[in-house]
Amino acid sequence: MAKGIRDKVVILGAGCSKFGERWDAEPADLMAEAFEECLADAGIEKNQIQAAWQSTGIDAFSVGPGAMPLSIALRLPYIPVTRLENYCASGTEAFRAATYAVASGACDIALAMGFEKLKDTGYGGLPQRSRGVTNDMYYPNLSAPGMFAQLASGYRAKYKTDKLDLKRAMAHVSVKSHANGARNSKAHLQRAITEEQAMNAPMIAEPIGLFDCCGVSDGAACAIVTTPEIARSLGKRDLVSVKALQLCASNGEEGGFGNWDGSYVATTRIAAKRAYEEAGIKDPRREVSMTEVHDCFSITELVTMEDLFLSPDGGAVKDVLDGVFDADGAVPCQIDGGLKCFGHPIGASGLRMLYEMYLQLTGRAGPRQLANPKIGLTHNLGGFPHQNVVSVAIVGRYDA
Amino acid sequence: MIGITAYGAYLPRARLQKQVIADANAWFDSGLRGLAKGEKAMCNWDEDTITMATEAFADAMGRAPGQTLAAVILASTSLPFADRQNSVVLAEAMNLDTTNLRTMDVTCSQRASTSALLSALDVAAAGRGDAVVVASEHRLTKCASREEMLYGDGAAAIAVGCDNLLAELVGSISQPVDFVDHYRAEGRDYDTGWEERWVRDEGYLKIVPRAVTALLERTGIAAADIAHFVMPTDQGTVPGTLVKQFGMPGTAVTDNLLQTVGSTGAAHPLVLLAHRLEQAKPGDLLLLVGFGQGCDALLFRATARIATWKPARGVSGALAAGVAETNYNKFQSFNNLLEKELGKRSELDKNAFLSAMYRNRALANSFIGGKCTSCQTVQIPKAHYCVNPECGAYDTQEPYPMSGQQGKVATWTADRLTFDFNPPAYFGLVVFDCGGRLMMDMTEVDPATFDTGATVSVHFRIKQIDSQRGFRKYFWKAVPVR
Numbered sequence: 001m002a003k004g005i006r007d008k009v010v011i012l013g014a015g016c017s018k019f020g021e022r023w024d025a026e027p028a029d030l031m032a033e034a035f036e037e038c039l040a041d042a043g044i045e046k047n048q049i050q051a052a053w054q055s056t057g058i059d060a061f062s063v064g065p066g067a068m069p070l071s072i073a074l075r076l077p078y079i080p081v082t083r084l085e086n087y088c089a090s091g092t093e094a095f096r097a098a099t100y101a102v103a104s105g106a107c108d109i110a111l112a113m114g115f116e117k118l119k120d121t122g123y124g125g126l127p128q129r130s131r132g133v134t135n136d137m138y139y140p141n142l143s144a145p146g147m148f149a150q151l152a153s154g155y156r157a158k159y160k161t162d163k164l165d166l167k168r169a170m171a172h173v174s175v176k177s178h179a180n181g182a183r184n185s186k187a188h189l190q191r192a193i194t195e196e197q198a199m200n201a202p203m204i205a206e207p208i209g210l211f212d213c214c215g216v217s218d219g220a221a222c223a224i225v226t227t228p229e230i231a232r233s234l235g236k237r238d239l240v241s242v243k244a245l246q247l248c249a250s251n252g253e254e255g256g257f258g259n260w261d262g263s264y265v266a267t268t269r270i271a272a273k274r275a276y277e278e279a280g281i282k283d284p285r286r287e288v289s290m291t292e293v294h295d296c297f298s299i300t301e302l303v304t305m306e307d308l309f310l311s312p313d314g315g316a317v318k319d320v321l322d323g324v325f326d327a328d329g330a331v332p333c334q335i336d337g338g339l340k341c342f343g344h345p346i347g348a349s350g351l352r353m354l355y356e357m358y359l360q361l362t363g364r365a366g367p368r369q370l371a372n373p374k375i376g377l378t379h380n381l382g383g384f385p386h387q388n389v390v391s392v393a394i395v396g397r398y399d400a
Numbered sequence: 401m402i403g404i405t406a407y408g409a410y411l412p413r414a415r416l417q418k419q420v421i422a423d424a425n426a427w428f429d430s431g432l433r434g435l436a437k438g439e440k441a442m443c444n445w446d447e448d449t450i451t452m453a454t455e456a457f458a459d460a461m462g463r464a465p466g467q468t469l470a471a472v473i474l475a476s477t478s479l480p481f482a483d484r485q486n487s488v489v490l491a492e493a494m495n496l497d498t499t500n501l502r503t504m505d506v507t508c509s510q511r512a513s514t515s516a517l518l519s520a521l522d523v524a525a526a527g528r529g530d531a532v533v534v535a536s537e538h539r540l541t542k543c544a545s546r547e548e549m550l551y552g553d554g555a556a557a558i559a560v561g562c563d564n565l566l567a568e569l570v571g572s573i574s575q576p577v578d579f580v581d582h583y584r585a586e587g588r589d590y591d592t593g594w595e596e597r598w599v600r601d602e603g604y605l606k607i608v609p610r611a612v613t614a615l616l617e618r619t620g621i622a623a624a625d626i627a628h629f630v631m632p633t634d635q636g637t638v639p640g641t642l643v644k645q646f647g648m649p650g651t652a653v654t655d656n657l658l659q660t661v662g663s664t665g666a667a668h669p670l671v672l673l674a675h676r677l678e679q680a681k682p683g684d685l686l687l688l689v690g691f692g693q694g695c696d697a698l699l700f701r702a703t704a705r706i707a708t709w710k711p712a713r714g715v716s717g718a719l720a721a722g723v724a725e726t727n728y729n730k731f732q733s734f735n736n737l738l739e740k741e742l743g744k745r746s747e748l749d750k751n752a753f754l755s756a757m758y759r760n761r762a763l764a765n766s767f768i769g770g771k772c773t774s775c776q777t778v779q780i781p782k783a784h785y786c787v788n789p790e791c792g793a794y795d796t797q798e799p800y801p802m803s804g805q806q807g808k809v810a811t812w813t814a815d816r817l818t819f820d821f822n823p824p825a826y827f828g829l830v831v832f833d834c835g836g837r838l839m840m841d842m843t844e845v846d847p848a849t850f851d852t853g854a855t856v857s858v859h860f861r862i863k864q865i866d867s868q869r870g871f872r873k874y875f876w877k878a879v880p881v882r
Contacts, residue, residue: 123744125817133753137764137863138781138875140827140841146815150828150839154811157852206814206824255829255839256779257787262811262829385811386829386839 004278008103010231010239010398012224013042014355017115019219019343020188027063027117028073030220030345035074035113042224043234046074049224050107052081053097055090055114057346057382058127059083062117070113087382088294089247090114091221091350092391096245098225108230114352115220116345126216126346145205145213147384148297152207154262154385155303159314167207169317170298171198174211176326177295177334181341183368188215188343198298212298217343221351223358228398239398240361243375244278246271246392255386265381267390268307272379275392276309281375285310288331288394289373290360292353294381295338301325304379305333308392327368335360335368350391353378357395402524403568403700406532406559408459408711409674410452411552411661411718413844414725415439418549418659424728425544432549438659440552442725443538445734445821446843446862449476450486451874452555453536454493454860459712460557461532463804465495465766470529471502473520475513477584477666478538479505480872489874490534492765493860495801502531510632512666513556514690514698520560521569521698530561537665540589540735547591550634552662556670556715566677566709567686567700571619575611576694579603596635604638604691605645611695612646612687619699623647627684628676630654632668632691652687660719666692675715680706721882734821745819750866752873762799767858767876769836770797778802778835800836802858806881807832809854814847821865830856830878841877855881 015038017030025033039046054070056062063069067081086093091114098110121127131139140146156166175195181187193211201210231239248271254260272284281287291308295301302320305311310331311319319325325333336342336356339349357376359365375396382389422436443452453474461467472494474487487503502523506516513535520531536555541548560569581603582593593599608631616623629652631639636658643653654672656663664671669690676686680702690696713721725731732738762768762782769780775791778800786793812828826842843861856878863875 121744125745128745128748128819130748133756134760137757137760137873138838138840140839141815141818141820141825141863142827143815143818145817146813146825146827149813149815150811153813153828153852157810204815204817208813251789252783252787253789256837257777257789384839 005099005103005245006243006278006280007241007398008227009099009225010228010241011354011358011395012044012109012226012231012234012236013038014223014358015041016186016221016352016355017219018186019217019345021119022218023119025218027069027115030115030117030218031070031073031113034220034222038222038224044109044224047077048109049076049079049111050109051079051098051101052076052111052113053084053094054081055084055094055112055347057085057088057090057116058118058129059085087389088296088346089350089380089382089389089391090347091352092378092380092393093247093350095223095351095354095393096247099242099245102225102227109224109226111222111224112351113220113222114348114350116347117218118216118345119218124216143205145208145297148300149205149208150262151303151385152299155299158261158263161317163207165317167199168195169302169320170207170212171195172320173295173298173301174198174340177338177340180327180335180368181337184337184342187337187341188217189337189341208297208299214296214339215341215343217345219343219345219348219352221348221355223351223354238362240358240395241398242393243396244275244392244394246275246278247389249389250383250387252387260386262385264303265307265385265388265390267388268304268379268381268392271390271392272308275394279394281394284308285331287375288377289375290332290335290370291377291379292336292338292356293333293379295334295340296344296381300381301333304381308377308379332370335365335370350378350380354393354395361395361397401565401568402521402560402562403565404558404677405530405561405564405566406460406711407557407566407674407677408456408461409554409556409671409715409718410455410459411441411554411722412443412447412452413721413723414442414444415722416442416725416728416731420726420728421548428544432544435546435549439722439724440662441554441722442731443553443734444843446877447538448480448862448872449478449536449538450480450489451861452538452553453490453534456536456555456557457490457494457532457534459714460559462712463494465801466497467494468497468529469501469532471504471520471523471531472496473504473506473516473531473533475506475516475533475535475666476537477507477509477512479507489765492761495766495803510666510692511690511694511696513670514688514696515574517558517560517670517698518572518574518696524560524562530559532557532559533670535667535670537667539591539665542590543732543737547593550658550663552664554661554664554671555667556674558670558673564705565703566706567680567702570621570685570699570701571615572696572698573611573615573618574694574696577607578693579607580693600635600638604633604635605641607695608642608689608691609645611697612689615697615699621685621699624649625685626652626687628652628654628680628686630669630672630676630686631689632656632663632672634658634663671715674711677706678710678714678716682707743819749868750864751869752866752871764875766801767803769800769802771800772796773798778832780836780838802832802834802836803876805832805834806855806857807878809852809856809878810837812842812850812852841875842879843877844879846880850880857881
């Protein structure tokens with residue numbers, strides 16, 4: 001019987017580049033920036049890394065396929081390097097691969113590096129791209145905000161939520177993330193906004209307005225993982241360990257069968273249940289100190305609060321407006337600004353979330369440091385609400 | 401006996417107000433003001449000759465899968481493909497039985513549809529079975545031209561056969577004459593015409609009478625007995641002049657719909673015939689004329705059945721379903737008459753992968769899903785493993801045509817970020833009444849009234865235009881049922 005990943009692997013070091021419109025930076029520049037911080041933090045030499053995984057979401061717009069972008073950029077010493085892509089869960093997938101490699105005993109120290117160079121398209125938003133030869137024949141003419149806007153219509157219909165009430169709760173989600181981003185010098189967007197600004201911003205995909213959308217950014221984030229024993233032998237204390245790593249991929253049922261009504265994301269619920277079980281968490285709202293969730297759009301974050309069982313079904317609007325997920329709330333969400341303001345270089349996002357959790361758990365988050373966090377949860381949602389890949393990772397103090 | 405067994409029509413929902421064309425262009429040609437009466441039917445960006453043909457066919461014949469016909473003929477001078485048989489696309493979109501089906505495109509003249517109708521009648525007369533002629537037209541016109549004021553988009557379908565006739569064929573005649581009232585050369589987008597007075601005096605008023613008189617003589621029918629004189633023209637006074645000249649009753653004059661639809665070109669004879677058949681009474685004689693490099697004339701007598709059989713919506717229903725469009729720029733944009741900034745998102749390569757298109761044509765052309773023979777679950781697309789998690793059976797699905805099905809909107813949005821010729825792009829999850837659900841594009845949405853729970857039907861529309869290679873891809877879109 002599998003015992004899960006809990007407490008088998010710890011984060012030895014983490015790094016993150018400045019996110020944003022990095023007109024100045026090549027992917028190699030972004031990777032080096034994150035890696036130098038990570039390596040110094042880990043306190044090891046580059047040649048101690050025995051395997052590496054690289055995550056990029058949209059290779060065609062940055063570096064092309066394969067893992068050589070990473071191995072060449074960092075001049076890695078002829079070790080196994082693999083590229084991973086799994087939509088917006090790519091970063092967490094790279095972390096999962098490195099973690100599993102260490103847990104299996106196949107290697108002692110492994111690197112997970114995620115990056116994305118999105119701002120070379122000449123326009124705002126994610127690159128317009130093919131979904132595959134056959135899919136393009138029948139998939140709707142979609143954009144990312146358009147697909148996630150489906151959640152708003154489904155949620156409204158199910159809970160008979162007033163259109164304006166939902167929009168206000170969505171605005172609160174963004175206002176909170178902007179306030180958090182303003183205290184993060186690495187964030188893409190560092191300006192606070194008002195609820196009124198969010199409510200009245202230009203419409204992108206009904207009812208998602210400009211301020212309901214996350215930043216489309218360049219950036220890189222990485223983590224070096226090892227076993228608790230090796231970390232200790234390297235003189236590390238206050239270890240942050242992996243408590244759970246779960247992934248759930250749609251099989252087409254939500255969009256093709258049954259009663260899925262667009263008010264929730266089925267895969268998040270499944271991945272969250274498994275992750276809580278793996279981590280031994282029974283009451284997430286009480287036990288989880290903080291979350292970094294996939295707030296690609298404000299409505300996604302709102303729905304995710306229910307899917308992670310942090311809010312009761314139909315209760316997220318009230319919880320959001322009550323400030324439960326604000327920086328001073330019961331379960332702060334996106335304390336670093338989230339995808340919304342830290343930015344969303346796709347392949348880097350999962351690792352950026354883990355970077356923030358690691359800083360918070362080791363008390364190094366500066367002006368946005370939370371008081372005594374013990375357990376952090378990260379969540380990625382790649383694809384569309386009806387058809388997607390979801391990752392849920394839980395990290396915490398090794399001794400907790 | 402052979403004759404007409406069904407008829408139907410389709411007009412695009414948008415009706416461009418002619419006043420806005422005149423307002424934009426009268427500074428240049430003040431004569432346009434004289435034509436600025438009423439409106440004209442105008443294709444949405446995702447409509448063309450083929451998509452309108454599917455609607456006209458469905459109006460006449462329904463969307464039941466597997467209908468057996470001897471022939472399907474598509475008549476038009478504005479076919480999307482010069483070399484890819486357009487009528488085959490139509491046949492697959494209508495889910496026809498293709499085990500022995502003659503398909504044919506007839507083109508190059510305003511008379512194409514009446515000539516196609518004569519050929520279809522020959523098929524029926526030869527005892528080969530029923531045939532359907534669909535005439536559809538979406539002609540391009542130059543900015544500020546007389547044609548822009550007069551032409552409209554539309555389609556009609558006439559089914560012919562031997563049984564259950566609505567109108568029997570009494571006789572017909574065809575007289576070709578190389579009278580060039582207008583022409584469009586190979587590789588040209590627009591028509592070049594000649595002076596209207598010459599077209600009227602030397603064309604309509606001489607060529608049509610020769611054919612009509614010969615037909616009446618041949619069939620022994622008196623002009624005074626003709627109840628419906630169906631003659632397409634973009635010169636509104638000509639049918640009245642001819643009716644008087646022939647000695648037909650004044651009520652025989654057929655409204656050419658020039659101020660409601662516009663002249664639909666090669667489709668116009670059948671559009672007008674479909675309109676007039678709606679009004680015909682048992683025993684009525686209908687004389688149909690096709691004019692263009694000569695004249696076809698066909699004489700029909702309505703049967704008792706004409707009183708009870710009706711198309712799904714017909715020309716009258718299509719006329720009533722119109723929505724005024726006052727944005728002339730939209731008309732120009734949809735018809736690619738302007739070099740318009742479409743944005744960088746429009747620049748994505750939209751190449752059609754023909755081998756993949758062929759493999760998936762049951763889905764793409766015919767909207768065929770699958771029904772699990774083990775658990776009866778309907779699903780689209782059809783797949784190897786049943787989507788029902790309680791079942792999951794392997795290779796148990798039979799093809800299940802869903803193009804005639806309705807559904808309800810479960811989720812939706814109006815997307816202004818993705819590239820669309822007519823933003824915002826509506827799409828969402830449609831849950832079909834028969835089972836099965838699909839995230840799909842929507843079109844012809846009324847923003848003020850649209851929401852979850854709306855009932856939709858599915859329609860064959862243009863999905864993408866590959867402007868680099870001139871190809872267009874089709875798929876099915878949800879349209880609110882009104």
